[in-house]
Amino acid sequence: MTRTDVSDDAMPALRPLAMEAIQLTDEEITAAAESSALESDPERAWCHYLRGLAITALKGELRRRRVPVVVGPELEPEDPERLLLLDGRYTQLICASPCADELEVPLGRWREASTAPQLLLAAMVDEDQGVVQVPGVLDAAAFVAWASGQGQQGEMARVPLAMFQGGIERLERWLLLLDGEALPRLALAPAGRSEAGWLAQRLQERLRARLDELFEGLLASLPPQQVPVVSAARGGGAGAIHLLTPSPEGEQEGRPAAAMVCSRPTIWTQETLSEIQLLEGGQVLWRKLARLKEPITTPVAWPLEPLNGGECLVLRLRPWGAPAGSFAEVVLSAPKAETLGEADEELIEGLAQADPTAWLGGARAVLALEGIARLQCREQESGR
Numbered sequence: 001m002t003r004t005d006v007s008d009d010a011m012p013a014l015r016p017l018a019m020e021a022i023q024l025t026d027e028e029i030t031a032a033a034e035s036s037a038l039e040s041d042p043e044r045a046w047c048h049y050l051r052g053l054a055i056t057a058l059k060g061e062l063r064r065r066r067v068p069v070v071v072g073p074e075l076e077p078e079d080p081e082r083l084l085l086l087d088g089r090y091t092q093l094i095c096a097s098p099c100a101d102e103l104e105v106p107l108g109r110w111r112e113a114s115t116a117p118q119l120l121l122a123a124m125v126d127e128d129q130g131v132v133q134v135p136g137v138l139d140a141a142a143f144v145a146w147a148s149g150q151g152q153q154g155e156m157a158r159v160p161l162a163m164f165q166g167g168i169e170r171l172e173r174w175l176l177l178l179d180g181e182a183l184p185r186l187a188l189a190p191a192g193r194s195e196a197g198w199l200a201q202r203l204q205e206r207l208r209a210r211l212d213e214l215f216e217g218l219l220a221s222l223p224p225q226q227v228p229v230v231s232a233a234r235g236g237g238a239g240a241i242h243l244l245t246p247s248p249e250g251e252q253e254g255r256p257a258a259a260m261v262c263s264r265p266t267i268w269t270q271e272t273l274s275e276i277q278l279l280e281g282g283q284v285l286w287r288k289l290a291r292l293k294e295p296i297t298t299p300v301a302w303p304l305e306p307l308n309g310g311e312c313l314v315l316r317l318r319p320w321g322a323p324a325g326s327f328a329e330v331v332l333s334a335p336k337a338e339t340l341g342e343a344d345e346e347l348i349e350g351l352a353q354a355d356p357t358a359w360l361g362g363a364r365a366v367l368a369l370e371g372i373a374r375l376q377c378r379e380q381e382s383g384r
Contacts, residue, residue, distance in 0.1 A: 020167075022057040024130040032056060035078060047080040050095040054123035055084070057132035058168075067172050083109070083117055087175055089183055092117040094159075098124045098133065102158045110147070110188045116140060118183040121171065122164040136164035137171045140186040147188055215372055222247065222365040224270055227256050227328040229319060241317050241328040242270035245299070245373050247366045248330055255314075257331040261366050262343040263306035265332065266373035267315065268299035275318035277327070278304060285313070295320040299373040306344075309337030347371055 032052030039045035055078060059071050071077070072085035084091040094103045103122055109115045120138040125131075147157055166173075174183070224242035245268045246258035258265075267276060272295035278286045286303050290296045307313075311334045316327040334340060347370065 021131045021133050022061050024053060024057060024060075024132065026130075028056050028060075029053065029127075029130045032078075044080060047095070048078050050123075050125045050127065051080060051093060052078040053125050053127060053130070054093060054095050054132050058123070058134070061134075061168055062172075065168070065172065067176070069172075069175050084121070086119070086171075089119055089175065090117045090185065091119040091121050093121050093123060095123050095125050096161075098126045098131075100124070101161050103161060103164070105143075105157045105159050107147070107155060107157055107188065110144070113185050113187040116144075116185040116187050118185055119171075119174070120159075120164075122161065134168045134171070135161060136166040137174065138163060139174070139183055141184070144186045144188060218365055218368055218372070222369065225249075225256070227317070227330055229317075229322060229326050229328045231323065231326040239319060239322070241319060243317070243328075243330065244268040244270065245366070245369050246315070246330065246332055247369065249366075252331040252333065255329050255331050257333060258315075260307060260332055260334045260340070262347055262370055263308075263334070263340045264302035264344075265307075266299045266301060266370055266377060267317075268369075268373045268376070269317060272297055272320040273317055274320050274322060275316070275327075276300065277316035279314040279316065280312075290320065299376045301374070301377045307332075307334040307340065309334055309340060343367055347374065 032049055035052050036045045036049035039048050055071065062069050062071065069087045070085075073082065076082065077084060084093050092105070092109065094105055096103050105120065109117060118140055120140075120143050122135050122137070124133040124135060142163075143159075146159070146163065150157070224244050225248045226240040227243050227248060229239045229241060246260060246265045248256035248258045250257050250259075272290075274290045274295065276288045276296060277284055288296060288300070288303070313332045315330045315332055317330075318324075318327050346367065
């Protein structure tokens, strides 16, 4: 098999795709035709033939690129009813004419998560010239979101070709860099249910499972810090608070101190609380008290204006059931303004994504915990 750049003059029908074409040999075309001849139904035979050309082209191009991906299944991958297996990723291959601007996607497999594909791959097949082009690939989350928004409930969805982007390069990156967990199998919402709400619920379940996994890893590398509770009435100790964020990393004036990584730090403890205070220069700027028989559960979103560079406040935390005046105190110190700005920008960008792994992986542990705390606050608000 050889690959060639098809010129606009030679192949005017391919001009709108503006992508490299994979040219099949006469032997490969003949083999695909002979395989499809075994089908008794003419329509299935035609689909079998196009899939055979597309799969042959895909296998050859991956070999040419030296991409270590196994294309399966071994038996009858050309069967139009079957999913491809690309290194174990369930993939629905959709073949169309090079002149098409839409692809017809059968929705039968998308009704149940156990049968739904992880990837949707488009192939434009010119059977006359023996040429195959791959405009791009979609993951299940993108396809289900689009189909749900369109109210797709029939047997077939007509998907705009423009949604498929990236060519074989994107497919190669996804297969090599993304594990199976990053490419889940998602089903369309059953008829009669809110597609948007159902999809949001499924994505939220994915996010929660991934956050739980990340959170356990972060706690292993950055366990909650114990901050002693001092009772003003007795002048002695009264236990301790286990503080996740802000995370104390030193001392200032004999008290635990936390260097802020963002301008609106979240307050998150393992224990429930009776009272939270924020002070500046000994003056209480903000105070939250628990209701009768209803302790304060954290995380609690930052209640004041964003911190300025170099600003210093004191956080006081009173455990649930502790007498008045019994507080754990932490000095909060804000770094220079540009550092706060960079961290805030990273958090905002990360929280806008459905999957937080992209920004959690490269962030410092304290910033990662802050991001998870903010997502926890979102869950609390949405549950009220």
